[in-house]
Amino acid sequence: MLEYLALPPIQRGLAALFMAGIAFPLIGVFVVRMNLITMRFMLMHGALLGGALALALGIAPLIGGIAVNLILILCLIMLTRRTELSTGYVVTFFMVLSVALAVIVIYKAGVPAKDALAILWGNIYAVTSGELLIHTLLALAIVLGILVARRPLTAVLFHPEVAASAGIHAERYRRLILLSTGLTIALAMRLVGALLLDSLILLPAVSALLVAGSTAAMFLLSSLFGLSASLIGFTLSLALDIPVSAGVTLTSALIFVMLVGAKRLRRK
Numbered sequence: 001m002l003e004y005l006a007l008p009p010i011q012r013g014l015a016a017l018f019m020a021g022i023a024f025p026l027i028g029v030f031v032v033r034m035n036l037i038t039m040r041f042m043l044m045h046g047a048l049l050g051g052a053l054a055l056a057l058g059i060a061p062l063i064g065g066i067a068v069n070l071i072l073i074l075c076l077i078m079l080t081r082r083t084e085l086s087t088g089y090v091v092t093f094f095m096v097l098s099v100a101l102a103v104i105v106i107y108k109a110g111v112p113a114k115d116a117l118a119i120l121w122g123n124i125y126a127v128t129s130g131e132l133l134i135h136t137l138l139a140l141a142i143v144l145g146i147l148v149a150r151r152p153l154t155a156v157l158f159h160p161e162v163a164a165s166a167g168i169h170a171e172r173y174r175r176l177i178l179l180s181t182g183l184t185i186a187l188a189m190r191l192v193g194a195l196l197l198d199s200l201i202l203l204p205a206v207s208a209l210l211v212a213g214s215t216a217a218m219f220l221l222s223s224l225f226g227l228s229a230s231l232i233g234f235t236l237s238l239a240l241d242i243p244v245s246a247g248v249t250l251t252s253a254l255i256f257v258m259l260v261g262a263k264r265l266r267r268k
Contacts (some may be wrong), residue, residue, distance in 0.1 A: 004238055013124035013191075014234055016135040017244070020191055020200060021230030023139035025222040026146055027184045028205030030177045033157050039076075039178075040201075042091045043185040044194045045098035046072045050186070051119035052102045056109035061119055062131050062190045069182035072098070077175055122193030124244045131190065138183055145180075146219060149173070154215045192245035199249035204229060207256045210263060225255050 004010050031040060047065035054064025072094050079090050106116050118126075127135075146153060155166070156173045188197040208222035233248030240247070 009125045009127075012127045012129065012132050013244070016127045016132050017124060017191060017230045017234055017248075018227070019135045019139035020188060021227040022223050023142040024184050024188055024201045025204035025208070025226035026142055026219055027177075027181055028201040028203075028226075029208065029218060029222050030157065031181060031202060032205050032209065034174075034177065036178075036181060037202075038088060039091050039181070040185055040198075042072060042076075042095040042098065043069050043182050044189065044197070045095050045102065046182070047186045047189045048119055048194065049098045049102040049105065051189075052105040052109070052111055052116065055111045055115050055119075056105055060128070060131065062134070062186065065119075065186035065189060066134075066183060068098070069186045070179065073178050073182045077178065119189065120194045121243075122189055122191050122196075122245055124191045127190065135187055138180075138187060142180060142184075143223075145176075150216075150219075153177075157215075192248060196245040196249045199229065199245070199252040200226065203252040203256055207252075207259050210256075210259050225252070229255060 005014070031037065046069045050064035050066065050068030051061035052064075053068070054061045057064075076087070076090055076094065079085060080087050105111070152168045152173060155168055156170045156177075160170045160174070184201060185197065188200050191197075192200055204226035205222045207225045208218050208220075212218035212221050229248050229252035233246075233251040234244055235247075236242065236251065237244040237247035
C-alpha cells in the first residue's frame with residue numbers, strides 16, 4: 001500500500017481530501033443549524049450543470065461547477081431580497097432548472113456518458129495541482145474565517161434576529177455562508193461525488209452536534225470527525241481496493257453509530 005503513496009495523483013488526492021476533511025464539516029455545521037439542507041440539492045445540481053458545461057467547452061469541470069454555483073447563490077440572494085418568494089420556492093425552481101439544463105447540455109454537446117457520470121461519482125485521483133491549490137485556499141479561508149469571526153458567526157448561527165438587533169450585519173454573514181456552501185459543495189463533488197458528499201460535509205457535523213457541549217466544541221469536533229473519516233476512509237480504500245468515497249462514507253457512518261451508542265450507554 002505504501003508504494004501507492006509515491007504516485008503523484010494519489011498524493012494530490014490525499015492532500016485535497018485532508019484539506020476537505022478539516023474544513024468542509026465546518027460548513028456542514030452551518031448547513032445543519034441554519035436548515036440549508038434543501039439548498040444543497042440545488043447546489044449539487046448546479047455543480048452538475050457547471051461540470052457538463054465545462055466538459056462541453058473543454059475546460060475543467062471543477063471550474064464550471066464553481067462558476068454555476070456562485071451564480072445560483074447570487075440569484076438566490078437577489079430574488080429572496082427583492083421578491084416575496086420564500087427561499088424554499090426559489091431553491092426548488094433553480095434545482096429543477098439546473099438538472100434540466102444539465103441533461104440538455106450533456107445530450108446536445110455529446111458529452112460521453114463516462115465523463116457525465118464522473119461528475120456524479122467524483123474522481124479524487126484526477127485532482128490537478130491547480131485544483132489542489134483551490135482546495136487549499138478554500139479550506140484555509142473557511143478555518144481562518146471562523147477563527148476570526150467566531151462570535152458574530154455564532155450569533156448569526158443561533159440567534160440571527162438578536163444578532164441583527166445587536167448591530168451585527170447578520171445578512172452579510174448569511175451571504176458569506178451561502179457563498180462558502182456553494183464553493184464547498186462544488187469541490188466536494190470533485191472528490192467524492194454528488195451521491196456521497198454528505199459523508200464529508202453533513203455527517204461529521206451531525207456527529208459533532210450529538211456530543212458537543214459548546215459552539216467551540218461543535219466546530220472542533222466536526223473538523224476532527226471529518227478529518228478522521230477522510231484519512232481512515234482513504235486508507236481503507238487503498239487496503240481494500242474500494243472507492244475512496246465509499247471508504248470515507250463507511251468511516252463517517254461508523255463514527256456516527258459509535259457516538260449514538262456511546263450516548264445511549266451514558267444515559268443508561
